[in-house]
Amino acid sequence: MAASNLTAFRQAASARFGLRLDDYDALYDWSVAGKEDFWRFLWEWAGLKGDLGGVALADGDKMPGARWFPEASLNYAENMLANAPDGEAVVFWAEDKVKRRWSGGELKAEVSRLQQALKAAGVGKGDRVAAVVPNMPETLAAMLATASLGAIWSSCSPDFGAQGITDRFGQIEPTVLFAPDAYWYNGKSHDIRAKIAQVLTELPTVKAAVIIPYVNETPDVSAIRGGVTWGDFIAPFAAAEPSFERVAFNHPLFILYSSGTTGKPKCIVHGTGGTLLQHVKEHRLHSDVKPGDRVFYYTTCGWMMWNWLVSGLAAGATLLLYDGSPFAPDGNILFDYADAEGMTLFGTSAKFIQQAEKSGLEPIRTHRLDTLRALASTGSPLMPENFAYVYRAIKTDIHLASISGGTDIVSCFVLGNPDGPGVGGRAADGGARHGGGGLRRLRPRGQRREGRAGLHGGPSPACRWASGPTRTGRSTARAYFERFPNVWTHGDFIERTVHGGWVIYGRSDAVLNPGGVRIGTAEIYRQVEQLPEILEAVCIGQEWDGDVRVILFVVLREGLTLDKALEDTIRKRIKENCSPRHVPARIVAVKDIPRTRSGKITELAVRDAVHGRPIKNTEALANPMALDEFRERPELEG
Template sequence: MDTPLWSPSAEQVAKANITDFRAALNDNRFGTTPGLKLEDYWQLHQWSVENAPQFWDTLVRYDGIQFTTPAQEAVRDADQLPGAQWFPGARLNFAQNLLRRRDDHCALVFRGENGARKSLSYGALYQQVARLAHSLKKRGVGKGDRVAGFMPNCLETVVAMLATTSLGAVWSSCSPDFGINGVIDRFGQIAPKLLFTTDGYHYNGKNLDNLEKVARIEEMIDSLEAVVVVPFLEPGAFAAQPLPLASGLLWESLLANDASEIPFEPMAFDDPLYIMYSSGTTGVPKCIVHGVGGTLLQHRKEHRLHTDLKADDVLFYYTTCGWMMWNWLVSGLASGATLVLFDGSPFYPEPGSLIDMAQEEKITVFGTSAKYIAALEKAGVRPAQTHSLPALRTILSTGSPLSHESFDYVYREIKTDLCLSSISGGTDIISCFALGCPALPVYRGQLQCTGLAMDVHFVDEQGHSHIGEKGELVCRNSFPSMPIGFWNDPEGARYHSAYFEAFKGWWCHGDYGERTEQGGVIIHGRADAVLNPGGVRIGTAEIYRQVEQIPEVQEAICVGQQWLDDVRVILFVRLQDGERLSDELVARIRQMIRSNTTPRHVPAKVIAVADIPRTISGKIVELAVRNVIHGEVVKNTDALANPEALELYRDLPELKD
């Protein structure tokens, strides 16, 4: 762990945006930071935490954030958590900041699993947004109205979001693979005025119709005044036949005008921009409201300084519109970069399909999930031998902890000279607490650093933190991308309960991990899924890391079972096709865990299952499985992509002895 897998060259460090930003601070380029002599990232980070208002104020100036009305101060009541007010009195528009570039440079490329490819320049994107915004305004959409997207990750989704937010309305989206109840649980709470959707979508070689679901949704959400349909499966499908919806409008009809300018609505820094949703596996999803300025500023920090995004970059993230990484991805427009949008299965028609795309589109920053990287290795994909990826300089990974072995795989089988940045944050903050840095080395199994101006620690129950010791992730200072609250939570009680009850005055995120001697971070899993055999806290990621090295195991899920006044570790494994869970394989799994962790980690039971339940965004649901094996109710199965899988864990005889 002491030897880096990769270190940036002196030239790479010199050319990095974060190096220029540090020089701007040292040179007092913006008149905000006299007398600084910050020599590296760690000194910059320490200064940014101790002087957070100055940091954010300087970032606004450095990035050229467009304000209609600038703020007179960066923050008011900075010590209040929650309660700090960032950039009070400021006015700005989110879409305006994303559409600063308006030339012929490519803004968006859409790639479908079926081979479809479409693109839009920045100039063409601006024109489409102008026309759609004109039509939305004529239909009465304005400041504070909610507009929902039940859309694939395609060009039209980005245009719809930008048109919505240009008018000061609030955008909320989920992907079309959500079931009807999952959609109603989300959009039904926020009363949207308009719904954008498609006639269907493609996944794993299948064309999946969407309009029957949409008709039911239209009936069940009284607030909807219109449903706008993008013909996605068949572009000319409704030229000669009416839409099967009571209030249906065709996408093309809303672009059939000659508007050429966008009437950007000035918004307060903490006016609502996005409504996002918790996973909803323990009840109806929480509606998390994110503000205009906080989202923009945090994404600009993470893109420009932590990801080193520049105007000539090609940025890709494998995501649906129901995951916060879509919101993070589209903010890349503010850098003037080209964004690649993909919709479909990442393994269709071949396991290496996204690598093919990376080569063809000359992707420079490739974002994905830890599970995808592990699956690539299991599938035997070896891009270093089969592809030419000279443009690729960064791989981003999130969704779950990236195992040490996946770090090895990336550098062995994909590319030796790139920055592998595992990142971690969440929908709750629409951004990251720990992430990458182009000027720092990459160590096996570690996230490179905590975010600038974020006072992140891993603490025990008394609130103490120590290097190399595991604890709960907390942030001890205010930051602009904290939610402005939950929808329909006027007194803020649910919001306060979710993040501020465990440690008064600190944000408690719910992750379990540790800081390393190198300054990096290791995430061991969700704090509420931590195992506790014999009173020893164990992160599930520690077990997954070992199990996923077994060739016969495709994936696993681990939970704690209450047993004889203690907790015992139960490991469920989904095996590769054609494999069976023999006594020899069980012994090998246990030995792998025992040899590389501790005897406490060794599961009392190893049980084969045909499927593992996961959320629609792909995360395994340990709490739901734990509830099922204890005979407890899983309150909201509509949040799951495969809720039927839970039945595989009910009343298992292996768990009764």
């Protein structure tokens, strides 16, 4: 077997700097202690294009405030297209409805024509381009064309409501908007042209609304202000070699958004150099992505994992894009995709893995998966039982990485270690803190464990929270650096294991506190969701009689009811495997649980609904009607 990228990088760095980087821990320690050399060498080793300048780090003792490569100039799109495969660069499946393939040459040609069209529409350096789009090839091309001009890209999923779209894009004053005529989900098409027309009434800065034919070959765009089809938008321009506007290292590249479950979504502005370098490191070193690999992540364009996925072009990988339900029509579509397209990296959410097990899927018996080397999971903690399921029912010889990061940094804190031992049930299958920063666990007095990601000067986080792309706020400092000076406080519960791995327990702000004892909801979920009768659960603390009591909501398998025997089983399992403090005071069956559009359960929204408080932004939810089940429940009144 060929050596991993991680091994090759360690050996090259050892030779270059006269070091002994014999294992991952040695490399990690050097990447923190010698971070300026590490990041500059990563750039050179990866063969990235641009000029880093003579200064690697200015004001390096400040966090936030450190300035990386202040003399640098580069372009994100240039680095993506320079490494895109000459053969298939992009493969696209839309459930079982649409399939398309673009070579590297076809992708470059499309980017070139779009680049010229965007210029003609008035887009230049620093302008914003917004998109309400599926994860499809045209989306990738539009993003690369935007970045090639030094403009700023921002996208969301087409299933967002009109208010959710305007809450986001209304803050950034886009010049051009991209959207499809419709999209596919669970075997059905959903036309969004009327919604786009409504959104445009709130976005007066948009000069052109480019409609991508997806469900209809020649969609009517006459009712859309500034509406033009994709074909007509690029028709006046012949394909040529794309040009690239090189920008400063921290010039804005992407605008992402907070989830919006506690109010209007906040803009998070990510810089060009920090995003590129961090993604290159995560793909090549932590995920061992090599030229010729075929990389997939199940994601919408409103989740940071889309930005992470498409950066795989810089590693020379073919991108496998998917739009639609991950379980249409029979639950096997993503595993079918893996077999048919020779997938090497399969990225998904912990919830997908849990649902696949609940659905009785056993791809190890029904699919080859012979090219698949790695499986990455994120979005929520992956429990030890989920690890066991992957190795038992999906593939025995696979590198399983439970990764953790966030929209705030458009990258990860904890990732895979391709050279590490397989340790079932451990985050990152053997454990790996991200190189170039520092992950450490800080414990305030009296607290058992709370994860604090201390990024000691790495180019990521490359974000600036702002009300717009030109007005940087102070939210980053307030949100992450006030509690522990000079250390990014991420706020997940996390534990270092004797194996050197990391176990992630979930958000500390969702912790229950009955009788003053702190309880993590993930520990309850781990027990409850192993029961075959239960598909899903959400747990909250209800204010009660001057204290807090634990309330557990469960979604049962079809045809089952929550009787006393099942309640006793749930309580007994939680008591025996957690503690008596974890046992819920009330257990309530519901039909659905509210979640964000990236699939995360919204405990805080459920808690507000139970207490009769208004939900500040239901547009952030994929299924806001599910909240109705949690209001005025008689079971919670006594």
